[in-house]
Amino acid sequence: METVVSRPAEGAKDAGKIRVLIADKSAHYRETLRRVLDQYPRCKLVGEAGTLNEAVSLATAADPDMVLLDFDLVVKQSAARLRRIAQSFPALQVVVLLADYSEDYQRAVRERWGYWCVAKDQVEEHLG
Numbered sequence: 001m002e003t004v005v006s007r008p009a010e011g012a013k014d015a016g017k018i019r020v021l022i023a024d025k026s027a028h029y030r031e032t033l034r035r036v037l038d039q040y041p042r043c044k045l046v047g048e049a050g051t052l053n054e055a056v057s058l059a060t061a062a063d064p065d066m067v068l069l070d071f072d073l074v075v076k077q078s079a080a081r082l083r084r085i086a087q088s089f090p091a092l093q094v095v096v097l098l099a100d101y102s103e104d105y106q107r108a109v110r111e112r113w114g115y116w117c118v119a120k121d122q123v124e125e126h127l128g
Helices: 028-037 052-062 069-076 078-090 101-111 118-128
Strands: 018-025 041-047 068-072 091-098 115-119
Touching: 018 028, 018 052, 028 041, 028 118, 041 052, 052 068, 052 069, 052 078, 068 069, 069 091, 069 118, 091 101, 091 118, 101 115
Parallel strands: 018 041, 018 068, 068 091, 091 115
Antiparallel strands: none
């Protein structure tokens, strides 16, 4: 389910706020992330996506600064698509959320795409 929360006015961003897009296959986990982000005034949720295609569409529509991206969406829905996202939105910060935070997964994400990795159960610690 694709949800656009907000889009900045033409030529303006939300003053001093980090505009965040959540992309995760689990509606329950997206709800958890939404609640975590609500605790941080410097973050503004601009959309939620349950698939990689929805995330790409929302990235275009909502103009986020950061995407919290479920690793499973990339693996199951095409890593090539992730490379196209990076090329289309070079200023976009992508944080890959890992259920398995092993060194092998972290290294694979960093070496293949150059993105940050965060364990799904440690997102709040990294936002603070």
